[in-house]
Amino acid sequence: MLIDYLVLTVQYLVFPLAIPVLLLMGIPVAVWIERRGAAFIQDRVGPNRITLFGLRNAGILQPFADALKLLVKEDFLPARADRFLYYLAPAFSLAPALLTFMVIPFADVLEVGKYKIPMQVADLNVGILFIFAIASLGVFGVVFGGWAPNSKYSLLGGLRSSAQMISYEVAMGLSVIGILLVFESVRLNDIVRLQGDLLFGFLPRWGIIVQPLGFLLFFVAALAETNRIPFDLPEAEAEIVAGYHLEYSSFKFSMYFMAEYVNMLVASGLVTSLFLGGWQIPWLPTATLAAFVGPALAAILQATSFVVKLWFVMWLMVWIRWTLPRFRYDQLMGLGWRVMLPLALMNICITSIVPFILGIYGK
Amino acid sequence: MAKPISQALLDKFSGSVEALPAFREEEAFVVARDRLLEVCRFLASFPGCEFRLLEDICGVDYPGREKRFEAVYHLSSLEGEKRIRLKVLLDESDPGVPSVIGIWKGADWFEREAFDQYGIRFEGHPNLRRILNHEEFVGHPLRKDYPIKKRQTLSSPANFGWEQAAPPVPAKDAER
Amino acid sequence: MLEQTDRKEWMVLNIGPAHPTMHGTLRIMVKLDGETILEALPEIGYLHRGFEKGAEHLTYQQVIPLTDRLNYCSAMMNNVGYCRAVEKLLGIEVPRRSQYIRVIVSELSRIIDHLVCIGANLVDLGALTPFWYCFRDREYVYELLEALCGARLTTSYTRIGGLANDLPAGWVERCRKVMRKNIPQGIDEVETLLTRNRIFIDRAQGVGAVSAADALNYGFTGPCLRASGVAFDLRKADPYYDYDKFDFEIPIGKNGDTYDRYLVRMEEMRQSLRILEQALDGLPEGPVNVEDKRITLPEKEKVYTKFGALVQHIKLVVDGIVPPAGEVYSATEAANGVLGFYIVSDGTKNPYRIKVRPPCFAIYQALPKLAQGNLIPDLIAIIGSLNIIAGELDR
Numbered sequence: 001m002l003i004d005y006l007v008l009t010v011q012y013l014v015f016p017l018a019i020p021v022l023l024l025m026g027i028p029v030a031v032w033i034e035r036r037g038a039a040f041i042q043d044r045v046g047p048n049r050i051t052l053f054g055l056r057n058a059g060i061l062q063p064f065a066d067a068l069k070l071l072v073k074e075d076f077l078p079a080r081a082d083r084f085l086y087y088l089a090p091a092f093s094l095a096p097a098l099l100t101f102m103v104i105p106f107a108d109v110l111e112v113g114k115y116k117i118p119m120q121v122a123d124l125n126v127g128i129l130f131i132f133a134i135a136s137l138g139v140f141g142v143v144f145g146g147w148a149p150n151s152k153y154s155l156l157g158g159l160r161s162s163a164q165m166i167s168y169e170v171a172m173g174l175s176v177i178g179i180l181l182v183f184e185s186v187r188l189n190d191i192v193r194l195q196g197d198l199l200f201g202f203l204p205r206w207g208i209i210v211q212p213l214g215f216l217l218f219f220v221a222a223l224a225e226t227n228r229i230p231f232d233l234p235e236a237e238a239e240i241v242a243g244y245h246l247e248y249s250s251f252k253f254s255m256y257f258m259a260e261y262v263n264m265l266v267a268s269g270l271v272t273s274l275f276l277g278g279w280q281i282p283w284l285p286t287a288t289l290a291a292f293v294g295p296a297l298a299a300i301l302q303a304t305s306f307v308v309k310l311w312f313v314m315w316l317m318v319w320i321r322w323t324l325p326r327f328r329y330d331q332l333m334g335l336g337w338r339v340m341l342p343l344a345l346m347n348i349c350i351t352s353i354v355p356f357i358l359g360i361y362g363k
Numbered sequence: 364m365a366k367p368i369s370q371a372l373l374d375k376f377s378g379s380v381e382a383l384p385a386f387r388e389e390e391a392f393v394v395a396r397d398r399l400l401e402v403c404r405f406l407a408s409f410p411g412c413e414f415r416l417l418e419d420i421c422g423v424d425y426p427g428r429e430k431r432f433e434a435v436y437h438l439s440s441l442e443g444e445k446r447i448r449l450k451v452l453l454d455e456s457d458p459g460v461p462s463v464i465g466i467w468k469g470a471d472w473f474e475r476e477a478f479d480q481y482g483i484r485f486e487g488h489p490n491l492r493r494i495l496n497h498e499e500f501v502g503h504p505l506r507k508d509y510p511i512k513k514r515q516t517l518s519s520p521a522n523f524g525w526e527q528a529a530p531p532v533p534a535k536d537a538e539r
Numbered sequence: 540m541l542e543q544t545d546r547k548e549w550m551v552l553n554i555g556p557a558h559p560t561m562h563g564t565l566r567i568m569v570k571l572d573g574e575t576i577l578e579a580l581p582e583i584g585y586l587h588r589g590f591e592k593g594a595e596h597l598t599y600q601q602v603i604p605l606t607d608r609l610n611y612c613s614a615m616m617n618n619v620g621y622c623r624a625v626e627k628l629l630g631i632e633v634p635r636r637s638q639y640i641r642v643i644v645s646e647l648s649r650i651i652d653h654l655v656c657i658g659a660n661l662v663d664l665g666a667l668t669p670f671w672y673c674f675r676d677r678e679y680v681y682e683l684l685e686a687l688c689g690a691r692l693t694t695s696y697t698r699i700g701g702l703a704n705d706l707p708a709g710w711v712e713r714c715r716k717v718m719r720k721n722i723p724q725g726i727d728e729v730e731t732l733l734t735r736n737r738i739f740i741d742r743a744q745g746v747g748a749v750s751a752a753d754a755l756n757y758g759f760t761g762p763c764l765r766a767s768g769v770a771f772d773l774r775k776a777d778p779y780y781d782y783d784k785f786d787f788e789i790p791i792g793k794n795g796d797t798y799d800r801y802l803v804r805m806e807e808m809r810q811s812l813r814i815l816e817q818a819l820d821g822l823p824e825g826p827v828n829v830e831d832k833r834i835t836l837p838e839k840e841k842v843y844t845k846f847g848a849l850v851q852h853i854k855l856v857v858d859g860i861v862p863p864a865g866e867v868y869s870a871t872e873a874a875n876g877v878l879g880f881y882i883v884s885d886g887t888k889n890p891y892r893i894k895v896r897p898p899c900f901a902i903y904q905a906l907p908k909l910a911q912g913n914l915i916p917d918l919i920a921i922i923g924s925l926n927i928i929a930g931e932l933d934r
Contacts (some may be wrong), residue, residue: 042671152552156915229665230738233916324862325738326665328916331573379804387627415755416771418879419896436883437896439867441755441771448868469758472904480591493932495584505592513622523580525551525568 011333015121020098023262028063030261033311034318035062041322058336067254074248078149085148090248090255093141096134097262103127104269105189107279107302108286112295118189119279119299123129127188130179131270132173135225139165141259149247157246160329161234165225167336174344178214178351179274192278196285204282207275210299213347215275217340219316222267226260229321233329268313274305276313279322280305368445383450391448396460399451401510403463406438412445414438417463420473422481426507431455434483436463449488453483462487480505497521549577552915558584561883562659562922563929569910569918574733576918579910581903583932590934594893598859599625599699602893607693609895610931612655613648615684615929616873617931618697623779624869624880625699628862629834636825637701643818644696645715645871646811647684651677651806652874652926653762655783660801660923661733664742669729676725686710699860700835701828709817718815726808734802743798747909754795758901761876763925766803773872785817797924834860859888867871875899875926897931 036059039046051279077086107119124130139162146158156340183191197205208215224231245256272278279302281289327335369390372380380402381397394402406414419437430452439446451460462468462485474485475494482503485491493500497517502509555566564585570578590609594602606621607614619641626633633641658673681691687708696703733739749759754767764771772789774782790806792799801832828835836855841848864886869878876898883892902925910918 042668043675044671118646152550156552229667232665322668323732324666325661325733325736325742328742329736329914331741387630389867391866402873416760417758418877419868419881419894421881421894423883423892423894435881435894437879439870441769446868446870467758467899468753468756469904472900473758474901493584495587497584504589509592511589511592511596521582523568525570525580525739 015255019121023101026265027258027261031063032060037318046246066170070254073250078247080150085144089141089144090252094255096137097259099134100131100266106306107299110299127185127186150246154246157234162274168221168224171340171344175214175217178211178347181351182210188273195277196280201361217344226263226267230324230326268310271313272309276309281305393450396451400461403466407466412440414440417467417469422477422483424507432458436458459484459486558816562927574914576910579907580907583592586929586933598888599861604695607695610928613652613874614694615644615648618853619645620871620878622697622699624882627869631829634826635823637827639818639822642780645678646815649811649874650808652807653678656926659710663919663923669732672728673726676722679721705827718812746797746917749795761898762803763902766792772855786812787813796921800924861888899927899932903927
């Protein structure tokens, strides 16, 4: 009885609190990777001055110093700004980002005795649909942020960003349909579990192998959704001086800042789950692993695998940011509608037709 | 060499163009104001050595002279060895000179600067406004009688009539 | 599509003078229809420090540090240009060693100026990494310049009649090492990242194209003119300081757009390296200052030991150089184009009039025409590629 309550507490109280907190704790790590990674690419050192107890720790505390600095800044309201929307906008950016991560599994369902604890906050049976639905709400954060401060630069940034995000959502959604066709499920945990199968006896059936074009399209669309270079026109510093979060300061700005990194983490989590095998350790399905090391340790190992893959995708995003220039607005929209959309549709066609031709359906 | 050009110039515009003694092998001519445009057009399309590059237009102030201001034009052709200097002497009471912007579009800002710093008016210039000093500036700073230590501050930035100044902030926002 | 011509709503956006595009204090007001620019109005003068007025109250030598601050990205070239003009006024010629050293520092300055232009231009386009590679190379050259004259940015190295001091020992080897290894490597890295990058080509090709006739008419000179297809370089057309003996080429562009300007600058850097190589090889021995009592300061030992030298020193410092009355116009090929100095002397120790012909003054006046019809990101890319240095523009 007590164990029942314990399991329920873990599932419905601990996870919903711990996962977002862990996600937010991932932000300093992401910022650290961004800044030190950027410095590494640019042939310089990066922040390394923050010392705690005499140890520099390679600047890992820099993000905390940044957060502290942002917190103690002056929090102002621009003249003639729309007060309600001004206060609401950053929340509208951060909340959907945190919510979307709730359905991404970081380990297989933990089976301890007769209890099955899903290793995600909510094991929805509409998995991916939920993600896309909630992620679309993130556009509002940008739209409000562009409109509310009554500034032309913010307005331009908000316009660009909302158009960009809406356009690339289409491509993102369509590129995932291929995966849905292959794995025949919308639940994320099922998709990840099915990626443990072996193709031709030795190749793990990861999404990137069965849907390479889908991976490419999804990754590019994810970059566009998270406003990263080469798609960071909405916050292009040189042109519109930081765009939609220009007139924000102190904690509201840090909410936008956090929202960007959480979005990146979510996008990386999605890419990992859909295309890189999620929490799967190649050639070691859950049953084998649990038999070796026990279910709890297996869950931890799988979570580690998930985390490693997630940070690899994050590193890819950082790497791309510091290598490529950014697109111009019309080129960006042209790319989204005239290149990625047809490619995504073509991907769906190929994914539908090829197995039919090869007679794989009905297995 | 520049000899045939200067010869042709003096021949064609005798009376309005006067050659100055060559100093350090540079050719300079004083041109009458009313024939400046013709001289410039002539030089800009001189066969064999078109002075297509307008390098500089500036003003110089000689307060002791009868004609106080000089508008100095430096033209050069692409075979850069050919460089020519034209001067127009201007009276203080009537410092006007026709604008050569019709021949070289590059005269635009150089003439604005000469106007700004000296007060030389270039007739026919579409946009003769101050360029380096702010638009509330009074006087022409590079004239010799303008004191170097004088300061004039700008009270509000220019909008060029493109939009009105922002309306005053309403009281309820101001009390933050 | 909505008819754009009938719509009367436009938005005015004020870009600058405080703006992250890192091109100094420039202000542009743009009339926007959505993001398309209907009209652009640049306003300059935010960095106007009264160089010309101030120079009239100083001696000829005292003007040299002021010339540093003209095009502060390549300060040596301003020094060389000014001193060359005053030397023309005086009717003297500096010794050959001094000429070669001036060529060497000019070409080094040209390289660093192009590095700044390209780096800043690319940052505006979003390519944040090549900026750091460019500035890393700039650091190498800074170390050389610092060894030479003590300052990295505002060098004040030339003097009328020669140079402040001769090259320190070992400088030539250090310069060779930087030239042969560091800078070509840096240029190659930037080239690899950008020149055939599809995103960069989309952003830069066709943007801000200037025809050759227009460019010449506006008074463009330098890389912007050469990118439009006009083969005009003062180093070849009107050579000075033995430039006609060096073997180098002038890169010419085709369309005069941002991409061509970028390519012209990259190639010019490589050609500058060639010139540097030849200049370092052919560096003659000899004095670096003209042997003229009225122009060159005497050596320090003599000043502290001999009375005549002390008097000469005092007279030169207090009174300065007194050139004959007359006027000269002398132009050099600076990094941005033709940098001209028009100096009028009335025979006293202060210049009567110094007019600087800044290359970017003529270039920037074409901005309204270049910007019209483009989008804001294009405008930013264009300004970056024109290399507008506010110090030179406003004086």
